[in-house]
Amino acid sequence: MIMSIYENYRKLREETADDVTIVLACKKRTAEEVAEVIEAGASDLGENYVQEGEKLFDALGDKARHVRWHMIGALQKNKINKALRIFDTVQTVHSAEQADAISLRAGNIGKTVSVFIEVNIGEESSKAGMPPEYDTLKSLAEHISGLEHIRLQGLMTMGPFWGDAEALRPYFRKTKEMFDRLEKLHLPDTEMKYLSMGMSDSYRVAIEEGSNMIRVGTMVFGARG
Numbered sequence: 001m002i003m004s005i006y007e008n009y010r011k012l013r014e015e016t017a018d019d020v021t022i023v024l025a026c027k028k029r030t031a032e033e034v035a036e037v038i039e040a041g042a043s044d045l046g047e048n049y050v051q052e053g054e055k056l057f058d059a060l061g062d063k064a065r066h067v068r069w070h071m072i073g074a075l076q077k078n079k080i081n082k083a084l085r086i087f088d089t090v091q092t093v094h095s096a097e098q099a100d101a102i103s104l105r106a107g108n109i110g111k112t113v114s115v116f117i118e119v120n121i122g123e124e125s126s127k128a129g130m131p132p133e134y135d136t137l138k139s140l141a142e143h144i145s146g147l148e149h150i151r152l153q154g155l156m157t158m159g160p161f162w163g164d165a166e167a168l169r170p171y172f173r174k175t176k177e178m179f180d181r182l183e184k185l186h187l188p189d190t191e192m193k194y195l196s197m198g199m200s201d202s203y204r205v206a207i208e209e210g211s212n213m214i215r216v217g218t219m220v221f222g223a224r225g
């Protein structure tokens with residue numbers, strides 16, 4: 001039986017605990033496909049590329065404003081201004097310099113932007129994100145805490161691609177430990193409330209290990225062309 005995007009989303013939403021936010025990863029999807037998932041009740045969308053996000057945002061018109069937009073790909077400095085028009089949250093902050101640049105530009109347009117620190121939990125050279133060292137993460141969290149126009153709200157991790165979901169479990173667990181330690185710092189102007197981890201093939205394990213925000217594409221939209 002072939003299910004529609006609408007049905008796939010409804011089913012996932014019904015099977016997933018209410019306190020877990022589902023972010024639909026929209027890379028390479030058409031505006032029609034994304035409109036369908038919004039019709040089905042999607043609350044949060046993720047995009048990897050600023051330009052693709054802008055196109056989607058504009059094509060969706062009013063519908064675009066009924067959902068929260070998350071930047072889940074690498075954000076280059078020269079794209080920050082464009083990104084801030086669309087995105088409510090940047091999940092991929094990985095340096096103090098980048099945090100400064102986002103805060104400065106958010107301030108220029110009178111916005112406060114939610115940010116997550118991306119953790120390269122598998123310490124893979126091919127992946128973006130901060131090394132999974134508590135002291136390094138703590139320094140960046142403290143730095144962001146002192147910036148006026150961005151607010152730290154969580155951690156994001158991809159985890160290594162190799163292996164099955166079970167192989168990711170220790171990485172998810174380690175990310176959750178970091179998250180809890182940072183949360184306990186109770187830094188000013190910081191709300192550590194989202195732990196963004198788990199994708200189509202790993203979200204169940206991620207939730208078991210404490211994720212409360214999953215990012216899924218394939219299982220709702222189908223295989224990417």
Ligand SMILES: *Cc1c(COP(=O)(O)O)cnc(C)c1O
Pocket residue numbers: 025027048072073158199200201215216217218219
């Ligand atoms: C594409 C993507 C996802 C979703 O991947 P699926 O395997 O399609 O569920 C999640 N997070 C990021 C950062 C992505 O780029």
